[in-house]
Amino acid sequence: MSDQRTDLDLETRLRGAFRSADLPAAPGRLVGMLERVPDAPVVATAARDAGRRRGRSTGFGLLGLVAVLLVGGALALSGGARQQTPRPNGSATIAGEASASVPPGRRITYQVVWSAAVAYTAPLLAEEVRIVQARIDATGVVGATVRSEGGETLIVDLPADLDADPLRRLIGQTGRIAFVPLDDTQVEQGDVIDPAAHPELFGSEGIATASVSTDQSGGRVVVFELSPAAADLFGAWTASHIGAGFAITLDDRVVSAPVIQSEIPGGTVEISQAGTGGWDERAASELTTIVRLGPLPAPLMEVASGPGPEDPLASGEPTPLVAASGPPVACPDPLVIENPLLTCDRAVQAATEILPAGHAAIASIRFDHACFDPLHPGLALDCAIQASGIVTFSFADGAEAFVAGVRIGDAGAVEAVALTPTAAGGSTFALERTPADLGCDAIPPPYRWFVIHVDPTKTPSVWAIADTKARLRVLWGSADRGILPNSAGAIPTPAAIVDRFGLVIARDGTRIDIPEGAWPALAGRFVCPGPTAVYVTDRPSLP
């Protein structure tokens, strides 16, 4: 009975609390996305033949609206896109010119300790790099770089004039938290617990977040919020183990070893420290940083620590141009694209390898993920495309920037392809361009499929032959390029058409079928098949 009463009270309270809500209305971006649907210009083919008008416009009413909805979607994401803009002076930036006046920083080399349980994969290694970089960034240190070399070496370059030890402590920890029942075993803070002898109740996965707070007496405490499942588990365990010993460990080392005084339901765990003031500020923020960013996939072992390379060209490094003290590299914000498959350092490294010999001094290097498109910020919707991107080298003498498309190839290796003509001799060939304001006829073309032909020795270099034997012109999107195999042999492909990320979208022999009652697509883009020409557009294909 009393339970029912409490439930009623609770329901009344909940209703009241929700009713007091002064919640924001839908933001303008969202409203705009809808409102722009009827107002947005819909590009359509002007009908000369009145009899066809209905059919065409019908198709376009549908097409225009869906396309606008998609673009609207991109607008709603633009907050993210904005943050993705590389920040030349941001925390993920590699700063520092190689010059005699700049003292070398410190280079710490780690071995990634892969095991049977956690074996090497490229995404795991990328995750390892990301977390280490994020841990350094969290301290506010600017100018540190983290990159992997081979499958099991991690190189951290720290700027000069920096006390490296706190960072080394932060980086070197795997960061695995465990809640370990101890029963009668006595432990103290700092002791190492053998996980085989004392299996954990749960580990890092049970902790939703961590923060620094103060307790009733004003002492600094670290607060863990447990996930619902872990909270239930911990509540149940503490209820039945009052008086038992217990430890919270970080990489098997005891952080706190309380005795359970009462049941701890609800999943908030406050960890205090003896002594006035509670936790040391740095230690507390170190612990919360590690917990928030999550454990490293595999432990790190420091194998070398010394001064950073003073002169990257003289150091004999395998990647001289992108060594830590090389030109500034602008990378995307690691927090915006979580766990990118293609990391900034790997992309830059691959692109550096195809830099033409004898280039001018590099002023800066910039990497953008494929999901960030500075030309069409509204079009590139899908930040799931993390396996490709574009690297731009700017030169000190003002020469035209060298642009490389970079992607993770089928075998997991990073491939780079030049997107600009190089001194080595015209690696691109001319393409005809689809007009930006192209309209597409809803009437099916007089053919059912066509095959693209590419021959850079001919003019035009690209054409198509339809199933009816009709010859068609092929026009391409604004950033598509025709590429020849690079003379440096970076990618041994026959001539092909690549998009702005260097992804091959068509080559000699590519066949495109025209689906029944719909428009064809090429590499996710809308293709308009006209009676005498085929138009590859910049627009996304229709769902």
Place this chain on the structure above:
Amino acid sequence: MGWLTATVTDEALDATADPTRAARRHRFLAQARPALDRVFRLAGLLLGNGTEAEDAVQDGLVSAWQRFDDLREADRFGPWLDRIVVNGCRDRLRRRGTVRFIPLAADLDPADRDPFAAFLERDALLGSVDRLTADERIVVVLRFWADLTLDEIADRLGWPLGTVKSRLHRALGRLREMHDRETRDAREARR
């Protein structure tokens, strides 16, 4: 065979388009427009975060437009859109188990705080809603914020009535437990 391009305005399109197509679009807009604030707030309360709510609603609208023809009863647009958005939020909440969210520093300027997070933190009871499972949270928000009956919730989510009841019961039990503990802690602190 001319390839001319022209810009057709909305009015022109209306005049020339297949009337059923144009009507379909207008019907969608006429119904989606007034529902927008409501689904945004619903998503915000479920996710506790305005930015994510915006994404969820946007995904929901695109998906609703694509599936608009599936909606047989025109007067059911609101519940139907709710269901699409709630299911999207549910996926997002569940994904939080595997995708780690990096919380913003607590010392942010209050003006920069997320309005939904700020609202949910203002009241201890609402703050506890954050600790419920995705399904419990959905039931609590639909029951006490949207003021739906259990039958309406079941209908909207496509869950059996018994499931709605048991989830609500469990959610209330957990909220009461958290609430009791906080009251007890507060009492002890006063002593």
